[in-house]
Amino acid sequence: MNIRKKSRLQQYAMLSPAILALGLLFALPFALSFWFSFTDQHLVPRPIPTRFIGLRNYERILTDDDFWQAVTNTILFSCLVVPLQLVVSLGTALILNAKIPFRSAFRAIAILPLLLPMTVVVAIWAVIYRIPNGALNAVYQLVAGPGAYIDWLGSSSTAMVSVVVLSAWATFPYQMLIYLAGLQDISPELYEAARVDGATPGSGFAMSPGRACAMSTSSS
Amino acid sequence: MKLKTLFLIGTAVVSFSATARAESLTVWVINGDSEKPYFAQLEEKYNASQSENTVDVVPIPGYTQAIQAATLSGDLPDVMLVDGPNMASLVWTGTLQPIDDLLDPEIKKDLLPGILAQGTYGPDGKLYQVGPYDSSEVLWGNRKLLEEAGIEIPTSVDDAWTADQLEDVLAKLKALPAVEWPLDMKLSDGVGEWLTYGWLPFLESNGGDVIDRETWVADGTMNSDANVAIMERLSDWVNKGYIVPASAGDNKFYGEKTAALAWVGNWMWSTHEKGLGDDLVLIPPPSFGDKGPVSSNGGFGWAVPASSTKLNAISSFLNFSMSREQVGLYADITGYIPARSSAVSFSKLYSSEGKGALFVDVANCCTMVRPVHPAYPVITSAFANAVDHIMTGKADVRDELDNAAETIDEDIEDNAGYPPFGR
Known part of the structure; x- marks a missing residue:
């Protein structure tokens, strides 16, 4: 056996545990799921045999209004929450990267939503959205008069926006930390060079922090 | 020498048979805060009551999912609590074994009718689950607000409000400055078993149901004109x-x-x-039709997995946990209704002079067992979704009930009618 052939065998031998694990944990379940989708297989055991039912499962799901509602809601939610998260986290990162008083304290406060368990986040926002006398409705009543309220989570016109705001608030610190790390990675000499070249704050951002942020956005 | 050998063999046989009799049982229970103290004392008192067996009572978080996972992996305990409406599904899949022979006949005779009906599987008529408690629902009232609105409060099931009377009461209460919404139906609980437990009585009171209990077909029953009318009113x-x-x-x-x-x-x-003190008043369930006031009933109860083999020890534990003393304690600690008729009089809360006597009256006269059928998990999920859409989303009532009926009938068809139930 020549050295090259031996080396290739060694490579396959070293890869085999990972390939085996991927096959067992990903490829096999995926293939089984695909096969089961053409049968009436149930999760729990049952005393009747599993039958081949062709495309019936697909026919049912594709004609189910609830399924299409869920698809629409998921797309809408993603289209709203991702840009909002990115804008809020970039803005916060830029502020916290600037030399402002109590910067460390503000940084600690800004990442608090990330440290809270989701149950606590939901409890906080339940108080904010509560009807008729939650925090947000108290503000609304200053404008619309006493007794007026909006059912933020119960009305079909406001429920999606309410959930988007909650979700963006709960998770924006994660993206913010990535942006902040990207911004702090920029050498001060780059800012100085941009100033010497006559860059305005806007064009300066596009040249150096903007590029860092573009890279951070793709990683986040 | 011979004598010594015989003595040693005899000692070994005696100790071996003693060891063979002594069993250690694992019992799974729900992880509720109000139930924990009860289960802690149950384990302690059972273990102290005899020397042959020991029991380990384990509260399990995420109970339903844990049972499903253990069923698949074959790791079910010796005894477990099973939610009444899901019993038929577990029997059909071969997960449970009958407990008629494990339970003292005197205890069985003493059970409330609803508890017996909940635990009995139709096709073979055998008992598979026995609950230490029963449940029922009533209208709870704030006496101060009701009197302020000039409303006469019914005191017994015989003079329960009709749907028209209740609507009139709600209109009067709505007019009070202190009242924002007159009736709390716990919609805040979200989509779950409560929506079936809480809403099915209104349909049943009017002669309706979620499924025909003879033919086990939902279409025509779930979406009947009578059901549509009730749900439109709500x-x-x-x-x-x-x-x-x-x-x-x-x-x-x-x-x-x-x-x-x-x-x-x-x-x-x-x-x-705690919240209302002396202002709290119990009002019978409303009557929405010819059947009069109706309440759901049932809840968790003891069941034995088909894989369990320590039947003598299990029988001893079941009879201890269903003893009058233990059933009474369950009621006093958790606030549920005792499942044995003879234990009701021992309860401070539910005896005829007790504050909760109306619950027992309702449990005796007006409870309706939820469908005992293997398709129940799908039946309750489909109906609860329909109720949620109707009560929170201004959905079309008939469309929602049609969809629920279709979902249930499809599931029954997918399972070949759940033989031997048939179609």
Whole structure:
């Protein structure tokens, strides 16, 4: 056996545990799921045999209004929450990267939503959205008069926006930390060079922090 | 020498048979805060009551999922609590074994009718589950607000409000400045078993149901004209602002006291009593039709997995946990109704002079067992979704009930009619 052939065998031998694990944990379940989708297989055991039912499962799901509602809601939610998260986290990162008083304290406060368990986040926002006398409705009543309220989570016109705001608030610190790390990675000499070249704050951002942020956005 | 050998063999045989009799049981129970003290004392008292067996009572978080996972992996305990409506599904899949021979006949005779009906599997007529408690629901009232609105409060099931009378009461209460929404129907609990437990009685009171219990077909029953009319009326109450919305939270009746009535089961006893004190009044379930007032019943109960083999020890544990003393203790600690008729008189809360006597009256006269059928998990999920859409989303009532019926019938068809139930 020549050295090259031996080396290739060694490579396959070293890869085999990972390939085996991927096959067992990903490829096999995926293939089984695909096969089961053409049968009436149930999760729990049952005393009747599993039958081949062709495309019936697909026919049912594709004609189910609830399924299409869920698809629409998921797309809408993603289209709203991702840009909002990115804008809020970039803005916060830029502020916290600037030399402002109590910067460390503000940084600690800004990442608090990330440290809270989701149950606590939901409890906080339940108080904010509560009807008729939650925090947000108290503000609304200053404008619309006493007794007026909006059912933020119960009305079909406001429920999606309410959930988007909650979700963006709960998770924006994660993206913010990535942006902040990207911004702090920029050498001060780059800012100085941009100033010497006559860059305005806007064009300066596009040249150096903007590029860092573009890279951070793709990683986040 | 011979004598010594015989003695040694005899000693070995005796100790071996003693060891063979001594069994160690694992019992799975729900992880509720109100039930934990009860289960702790049950383990302690059973282990102290005899020297042959020991029991380890384990509260399990995420109970239903844990049972499903253990069923698949073959790791079920010796005894476990099973939610009554899911019993038939577990029997059909071969997960449970009958317990008629394990339970003292005297205990079986003493069970409330609803408890016996809940635990009996139709096709073979055998008992598979026995609950230490029963449940029922009533209208809870705030006496101060009801009197302020000039409302006469019914005291027995014979003079329960009709749907028209209840609507009139709600209109009067709505007019009070202190009342925001008159009736809390616990929509804040979200989509779950409560929506079936809480709403099915209104349909049954009017002669309706979620499925035909002879043919096991939902179409024509779930979406009957009678059911549509009842659900449209309830939807109308939401639109009129009579019902506390889901997003308003749980405490409008007992906390903020801006709701004058609440429709919920006996498990809210201590919370309501703490919140309203002497203003708390129990009102019979409303009558929506010819069948009069109706309440759901049942709950968790003891069941034995088919894989369990330590039957003598299991029988001993079941009879101990269903003893009059233990059933009474369950009621006193958790606030549920004792499952044995003879234990009711021992309960401070539920005896005829007790504050909760109306619950026992309702449990005896007016409870209706939820369908005992293997398709129940799908039946309840489909109906609860329909109720949620109707009560919170201004959905078309007939469309929602049609969809629920279709979902249930499809599931029954997918399972070949759940033989031997048949179609």
